[in-house]
């Protein structure tokens with residue numbers, strides 16, 4: 001778990017810009033408070049290599065997952081909270097997280113990422129509604 005501003009940073013994937021190259025699906029840590037973004041420490045080395053390679057190649061866009069084989073589970077379990085929370089609490093915090101990321105995607109004007117996040121938020125929203133209905137009928 002990494003910390004920033006006293007808040008724990010969120011593990012996710014995002015698009016980073018290295019000079020003129022957009023690098024998609026980079027494992028990152030995102031601070032929900034100040035919106036600082038760090039490359040995930042387990043991916044830093046690969047990221048540096050890919051960023052240099054793509055920049056030298058003059059590529060406008062590359063996808064991190066196309067170049068780097070990795071154990072995604074290890075990365076995510078390391079930085080995302082999987083405590084025994086109630087499903088509805090998990091969904092709620094995922095929605096909060098999604099909204100934070102959406103704000104950030106807007107800041108950096110990443111349209112593709114915004115679309116992905118909006119779609120994900122739509123799914124989370126209906127999941128939350130379903131959970132709330134389930135709960136009130138008990």
Ligand SMILES: [Zn+2]
Pocket residue numbers: 004005031032033034035036
């Ligand atoms: Zn912070």
